[in-house]
Amino acid sequence: MEILEILQTIVGKDNVTNRDEDLARYASDFSLCNPSIPDLVVWPKSALEISEIIKACNEYKIPIIPVSSKVHFYGSTIAKQGGVVVDLSGMKTVREVDTENRFVRFEAGVTWKELVEHLKAYDMRVIMPLCPHPERSVLTDTLEREVPTNVVYDYGEPMQSVEVVWPTGEIFRCGSASVSGFPESKSRGVNPSGPGIDFYRFIQGAQGTFGIVTWMSLKIESIPRLDKVFFSPSDDLSYLIDFLYRILPRRIGQECLILNSVDLALLLAEDDKDIPAVEAKLPPWTLILVISGLRRRPEEKIAYEENFLRSVVKNEFPRIVLWEDLPGLAGSGRKMLNLLRSPWPEEVTYWKHRKKGRCQSLFFITRPMRVPQFIEIMKDVAAGLDYPMREVGIYVQPIEHNRACQLEFDLFYDPSAEPERAVVERLFSKASHEMFKNGAFFTRPYGELAKMVYEKAASYTMTLKKLKSIFDPRNVMNPGNLCF
Numbered sequence: 159m160e161i162l163e164i165l166q167t168i169v170g171k172d173n174v175t176n177r178d179e180d181l182a183r184y185a186s187d188f189s190l191c192n193p194s195i196p197d198l199v200v201w202p203k204s205a206l207e208i209s210e211i212i213k214a215c216n217e218y219k220i221p222i223i224p225v226s227s228k229v230h231f232y233g234s235t236i237a238k239q240g241g242v243v244v245d246l247s248g249m250k251t252v253r254e255v256d257t258e259n260r261f262v263r264f265e266a267g268v269t270w271k272e273l274v275e276h277l278k279a280y281d282m283r284v285i286m287p288l289c290p291h292p293e294r295s296v297l298t299d300t301l302e303r304e305v306p307t308n309v310v311y312d313y314g315e316p317m318q319s320v321e322v323v324w325p326t327g328e329i330f331r332c333g334s335a336s337v338s339g340f341p342e343s344k345s346r347g348v349n350p351s352g353p354g355i356d357f358y359r360f361i362q363g364a365q366g367t368f369g370i371v372t373w374m375s376l377k378i379e380s381i382p383r384l385d386k387v388f389f390s391p392s393d394d395l396s397y398l399i400d401f402l403y404r405i406l407p408r409r410i411g412q413e414c415l416i417l418n419s420v421d422l423a424l425l426l427a428e429d430d431k432d433i434p435a436v437e438a439k440l441p442p443w444t445l446i447l448v449i450s451g452l453r454r455r456p457e458e459k460i461a462y463e464e465n466f467l468r469s470v471v472k473n474e475f476p477r478i479v480l481w482e483d484l485p486g487l488a489g490s491g492r493k494m495l496n497l498l499r500s501p502w503p504e505e506v507t508y509w510k511h512r513k514k515g516r517c518q519s520l521f522f523i524t525r526p527m528r529v530p531q532f533i534e535i536m537k538d539v540a541a542g543l544d545y546p547m548r549e550v551g552i553y554v555q556p557i558e559h560n561r562a563c564q565l566e567f568d569l570f571y572d573p574s575a576e577p578e579r580a581v582v583e584r585l586f587s588k589a590s591h592e593m594f595k596n597g598a599f600f601t602r603p604y605g606e607l608a609k610m611v612y613e614k615a616a617s618y619t620m621t622l623k624k625l626k627s628i629f630d631p632r633n634v635m636n637p638g639n640l641c642f
Contacts (some may be wrong), residue, residue: 161218165200165242168210173201184225184235184243188511190518190583191233191605196223199243205321205329205372208244212370213327215242215634222325222634224366226266226295231519232604234365238638244370247295252276253373254341261318263341263375266297270501282378283499285311288415288553289425291508292501297374302602303363305555305564307413307498309406311379317350318375320358325369325630332358335375350375360629363602366636368629382412382450384460387491388467388480391441395533398445399526399554401475406560410463413448413498414556421551421568424509425497426490433512439486446494447480510551513570516579517551518586521566522598529554529565532593536567539589543581545569565598603640612641 165174175181176198186193197220202208215222221241228247237243249265250272256262257280264273271292277283284296287304300316319335330336333350337343350358360368392398398416406414417425422444423437449467451459471478484490502509510517524532533552540547551568567589571582590607594600594614603611612619619641626633626642633642 161214161220161242162198164214165198165211168214169200169202169207173203175199184223184237184245187230187233187235188516189231189233189236189605190579190586191236194236194238194240196237196243197240199245201245201248203248205323208246208323208370208372209327209329211242211244212323212325212634216325216327216632219632219634221637222370223636224370226298227269227293229291229293234604234636234639241634246370246372249372254375255280255282255378257282257380260378260380261375262378263319263373264296265373266295266371268296269293270296270299271504274500277378278381281381283381284376284378285316286499286501288555289497289500289502289509292504294501296376297371300374300376301362301371302365305557307415307555309414309556309559310409310412311377315350316377317358318377319346319350320361320374321372322358322361322369323372325632325635330357330369332356360625365604365639367626367639367642368635370635380453382452383456384451385412385495386449386460386464387482387495388445388447388449389482389484389491389494390445390447390478390480391443391484392445392477393442394477395443395554396527396530397475397477398443399529399560401445401470401478402526402556402560404470404474405467406556408466409559410449410466411447412450414446416443416445416554418443418550418552420513420549421553424512424551426484426487426493427512430507430512436487440484444484446498448495448498510568510570513549513551514572514578516571516573518569518571518582519566520569520586520589520593521564521602522593522600523557523562524565524598526554526556526560526563528597529563532565532596532598535592535596536589539592540585543585543588545581545585608640 180199181195185195221239223237223241223243225235225243225245246266249267252264254263270290273284273296285306285308288307319333321331323329334345337345340346361371419437419440419442422440423433427433427436449460449463482491537547553566555564557563569582569585571578600607600611622641
């Protein structure tokens with residue numbers, strides 16, 4: 159019996175396809191990675207079906223490529239060696255919302271738009287990255303460690319438990335979900351860790367190479383009763399960063415980030431044609447800080463944080479201004495708050511694609527004080543390739559109260575203009591290598607970045623490959639990614 163027939167017996171004939179038009183939709187994404195067509199696509203509905211699919215592919219040594227949503231940016235869901243795409247986008251059940259213990263349990267296909275809307279009925283919210291695509295899988299972005307804009311919560315780990323199907327087909331649950339009687343057990347939703355070894359670490363940032371996660375529990379928070387947005391424009395990025403070193407360790411603010419005029423205009427412009435005019439009104443850099451009052455004494459909380467901010471500004475940082483709206487952009491504070499608490503609007507072109515149609519993002523972790531040095535490196539590399547620095551979007555996201563930050567460079571290009579695409583590809587490659595040589599820490603290396611990173615970490619790479627041989631002895635889970 160061929161693999162197509164085997165999969166049809168597992169999920170039904172209507173849930174497997176090898177039609178060219180269906181396969182073509184999975185051959186590429188929004189990244190610069192070369193397209194590659196899978197052999198089959200299958201749509202399972204449960205962990206048991208996924209388990210049987212994995213066992214069948216193992217027997218025939220056929221690659222398995224997990225996919226959780228329609229939108230992908232990094233090339234990790236392209237079938238680099240052919241194989242079977244396991245599309246989980248139909249698994250959309252939100253299984254549990256626990257407002258008292260503040261967690262939600264949901265399946266792999268639930269998108270940002272769906273989860274945010276679902277939680278509103280419970281007066282709860284999920285802490286999210288900056289304006290995620292509405293059709294992106296929440297589970298995927300969480301596993302891939304997308305950095306949130308909210309800096310006040312000490313989330314050593316936002317997950318609380320997961321269910322994963324290992325590359326052998328075994329169904330496994332981590333943390334409190336491993337306790338007998340789950341989900342009715344009294345310890346449900348407590349922690350993803352243990353008992354003992356933290357197995358969930360094997361699937362974080364693994365790009366689908368260590369198994370398929372079917373559902374996860376994620377921490378959630380109550381929706382604030384009051385919010386106040388402050389914009390602090392400046393032409394001195396280092397001054398803004400020094401200000402953050404002063405206020406963030408005191409746990410002031412909820413969402414906090416710095417954007418250059420390019421990225422901020424893409425977020426705030428009402429219409430694509432308005433983007434250049436909005437950008438012209440903006441300063442080179444803008445710090446965005448949201449202070450919030452939750453359920454208990456929200457007015458007092460807002461007053462305390464605002465008084466602290468204004469005291470620090472008056473006595474220590476006189477060049478900092480705190481505006482509730484940006485000049486010439488009425489209502490920008492209200493709009494920014496909505497953007498920070500919601501996925502990108504479905505009816506508007508995704509913000510990173512508004513400028514030219516595509517965007518290749520280069521991001522890594524560094525210390526905030528080093529951000530200006532990396533920007534100078536990007537300026538030098540861009541100048542050497544005649545890519546105008548004024549068109550590069552830059553986003554600085556503080557992490558752990560400004561202990562570290564994620565620095566992101568957004569490189570825009572027209573996908574229909576091959577010379578332009580080629581320049582961005584060279585810029586991305588050369589800038590990545592220069593940043594890496596100067597201490598950039600790529601915690602999420604995709605595509606060619608993975609090769610660059612793992613070649614310089616020989617013992618780490620060797621250990622990863624040993625673990626891979628134990629969990630996935632036939633190397634069927636998403637081969638061609640990371641160092642596998």
